[in-house]
Amino acid sequence: MSFLKKTMALIAVSLFFTGILFSAEYELKVLHTNDHHGHPIAFYDYPSDGQGGLAARATYVAQMRASNKNVLVLDAGDFNTGRPESTFFKAEPDILGYNYIGYDALSMGNHEFDNDWASMQKQIADSKFPWINANIKKNGSTLDNVKPYIIKEYNGFKVAVFGLLTKETVETGNPDYVKGLTFEDEVATAKKLVPELRKKADIVIALVHMGLYDNDLEGSRKLAANVPGIDLIIDGHSHTMIKEPVVVKGIPIVQARHWGLYMGNGTLKIKDGKVVSFNWQLDPINVKNKEGFVGTEYKEDQVLLGKLAPFNEKVTAVLSEVIGTATDVFLNDNTRKEETAIGDIVSDSQEWFMEKMGMDVDFAFQNGGGIRATLPAGTIQKQTVYEILPFDNSIAVITLTGNDVIALFDKAATNIGAGSMPQVSKGVKVTINAETKKVEKLTIDGKPVDPVKNYKIATNSYLAAGGDGYSVFKNGTNYYDSSLMQRDAFIDYVIFLGGKISPKTDGRITIK
Ligand SMILES: [Zn+2]
Structure with a gap:
């Protein structure tokens, strides 16, 4: 072997090992809820009292953070309007709880238009997490104080999360509050946005409020069927209970029922800047049947419970x-x-x-x-x-x-x-x-x-x-x-x- 050839071989070998050394693998834990619908405090749902609640959710998320390095906590919309302790206070306790839990983003749902514009702006201002949506426009631009997407930077990789809301909201939203807004086509918006985000991040997540239905012509399945380049679709709106991800054209779609009774728990493995695997399960958060807890019981976070209690007391006094x-x-x-x-x-x-x-x-x-x-x-x-x-x-x-x-x-x-x-x-x-x-x-x-x-x-x-x-x-x-x-x-x-x-x-x- 000539000197040159030896040198070339050495370089090739060292490049090979360098490649192994630096082709690092990462893991991202994605936790998600949808259609929380004003359920801040553990509540009665047939057949038992004391189900769900943000204080139990806080404990669950804290446990996940303690055992995972990279955690992303998302909500796919419709956190407004539900129980009186939320609705009476225009979701103030819910936002307080989401801030405490440390949500990373909320994708707007149709029920975020249940309150007038000023109330919505106050909710956004009170939220320590960004509100995201890419397809609602007012005078041609994204809604005030709402971002089309966010980029989260972790040690070694970046994640883009963008938001979409079903354009049916033009029909289903409170007519007084959606007038003057344009709901652009979800697929067209995503087709424009995804290639841009692929350049900025290693993982692209669509956090959408579109609904999971039986066919590829509607809701989030339509998005997966028509827009390549998305790694994961986290959906809401249809309150769907699934046991495993629905996969359309290789894109997994997940949803987590409603009212915070469940949290979606997904793990993305990333290698060389690409998602190589996705595992997912639905974790019950203090769901009960007649026999007792389904799955793990999460002790309620006492600090958060203390912050939420006054809302309950005020409402209880009036409504008992x-x-x-x-x-x-x-x-x-x-x-x-x-x-x-x-x-x-x-x-x-x-x-x-x-x-x-x-x-x-x-x-x-x-x-x-x-x-x-x-x-x-x-x-x-x-x-x-x-x-x-x-x-x-x-x-x-x-x-x-x-x-x-x-x-x-x-x-x-x-x-x-x-x-x-x-x-x-x-x-x-x-x-x-x-x-x-x-x-x-x-x-x-x-x-x-x-x-x-x-x-x-x-x-x-x-x-x-x-x-x-x-x-x-x-x-x-x-x-x-x-x-x-x-x-x-x-x-x-x-x-x-x-x-x-x-x-x-x-x-x-x-x-x-
Ligand atoms: Zn909805």
Whole structure:
């Protein structure tokens, strides 16, 4: 071997070893929640009290930080609106808890538009973690104090996290608060952004609030199917429970149910600036069944619990009053899919209330997604009603022509399984064909709808403004807003019924 050849060989050998020495491997632990929906303090969820809560979540995250070098804590949106101790204070306790836990970013959900602009800006200012979103624009630019993405730098690698919100928010967001905003196409936004982020970081994570559905044409699966270059999609919005990641075109998609009852726990292995493996599981955070804790029990962080307690005390003082008794549980599990006893009584309370006010209402129309909790059997406290109807929506009356009533139910027929699935008061009988998504029969007080007659409908202020895609309400006339919150009408109705209520449905909505 010539000197030159020997030297070349030495160089090659040393380069080879250098390569091994420096092709370091790293690990990133990604923890995530979504659809926290105002559940700061451990709460009742069927069948047990004391589930979830930020104080238990804090302990879980602290344990993860103690045993992992690189940890990223993310939330995929909709932390607003839920239990009274959150909603009363516009999520102040939730933000306090997220700050304490040390979240790295929040991707905006549609319910971040439940409050007015000034309240949102205050929430952003109070958050020690950035709010991210890349596809909502106001006057052509990203929302004030919101970033399209963040880059986190760890020892040895960088991670980009960008946010997207379903453009359906233009329909489902509170019309008063989303007006003037443009929701750009999620796929088009990501196609533009991802190549840019690939140059800036080793890992690209999409933290999105789009929903995980059964096909590649919708929600986060659509994103994975159309946008290459994303390493991981963390999703929210559909409250989906999965046991393992859904993989579309090689991109894993994960979601962690809702209310902080679970935390997604993913581990990304990175080698030579590339993700080489991803492992994921869903960890229950003090979830209980009838027998007790499912999985590990996390002791609540006492410091955080102490900070949250005053919010609970203030609310409890107001809402502990007992208004009646439920002879059995009014389950809310299927209110987006079919007629439910809870949907019936909520709708009846609206019609009853407006009639008490002297208005001759033909029927009441409520969106299933506006009903948020189960009413347990036993004594009913005001607090429970606030959990069932957490939104600050008042009861309104609006007049529609028979033609528009038919259009209203035609729209409703396309929404089985969605938050816009209707619940109606007594007197309405509607048959919906689930396959054709068409109304097959519709009567009001036993009579077919007369296309030219006028109908007075009690509904909530959100739907009356055209929310959930019910733009047909915008054709309405004689709009009257009672300014009374739905939940207060519900409380009055339970008292009017003598305080004793029993769950039953009577065939108002038939789905065939
Ligand atoms: Zn959502």
